[in-house]
Amino acid sequence: MAKTPDASRRSDRSRRAILDAALALVGEVGYNKLTIEAIAARAGVGKQTIYRWWPSKAAVLLEASLSLAGDAAEEGGWSFPDTGDLAADLKQVLRATVDEFNDEKYDAPTRALTAAGATDPELGARFTEKLLEPQLALYEQRLRSAREAGQIAEDADLRLSVEMLVGPLTYRWLMRTAPLTHAFTDALVDRVLRGLAPH
Known part of the structure; x- marks a missing residue:
């Protein structure tokens, strides 16, 4: 008897x-030349199958990027360590971020979403809410535990500190002003933590 599909x-x-x-x-092909038709043809499905699940190519790409971020987390790329050594923990995570940004698999879709989000406010808001904010919250949580342990100043602004860590990295990646290296992120962590030291 044949099995039911x-x-x-x-x-x-x-x-x-x-x-x-x-x-x-x-x-x-980049975001601008990406079409639902091309995605359907590559995936071997009909256009209507895609439109049944997503309203636009931006929505498809956002879910694809979320899925990619989930895969990276499962591979150990996005768990935030708390070994008690704040500098080492931050360096480990930022080095993993550098490796992702330097990997074409992550680089192209993230660039495409960043560019699309700049011109599509709704997509930009969803990108921030679903992808960016959860990652920034992990940094903030790690800095909070360091502050409670007396490793950084009691009056440290945690959100500003997170932005000081990831901002220069993101800028260098986005603008391609210089190579992204582990040495760069290590120096960044050392510099930021010097400014956050207890008084």
């Missing part, structure tokens, strides 16, 4: 194929 498995497979196709294509 598992619709949910087929649906998951199609969904994954669409997300993978979006990530691959945005790296090849």
Whole structure:
């Protein structure tokens, strides 16, 4: 007796194929030339399948990037260590961020979403809420525990401190002003923590 096809498995497979196709294509052609038609053709599905799940290419790309970030977290890329050594923990996370930014698999979709979010306020807000804020919150949480342990000044502004850590890294990546290296992020951590030292 023939087995009945598992619709949910087929649906998951199609969904994954669409997300993978979006990530691959945005790296090849850029966001502006990315189309739903091209994603459908690459994924081997009909256009209507995509529109049934997402309203636009931006929405597809956002979910694809969230999925990619989830994969990175599962591989150990996005858990924030708390070994008691704040400098070492920050350096470990920022080095992993450098490695991601230098990896084409992450670089192209993140650039595309950043560019699209600059011109599409709704997408920009969703990108910030779903992808950026959860990561910044992990930094803030780690700095809070360091402040409670007396490792940084009691009056340290945690949000400003996080932005001082990730801002220069993001700027260098976005503007391509200089190579992104572990040495750069290590120096950044040392400099920021010097400013946050207890009085």
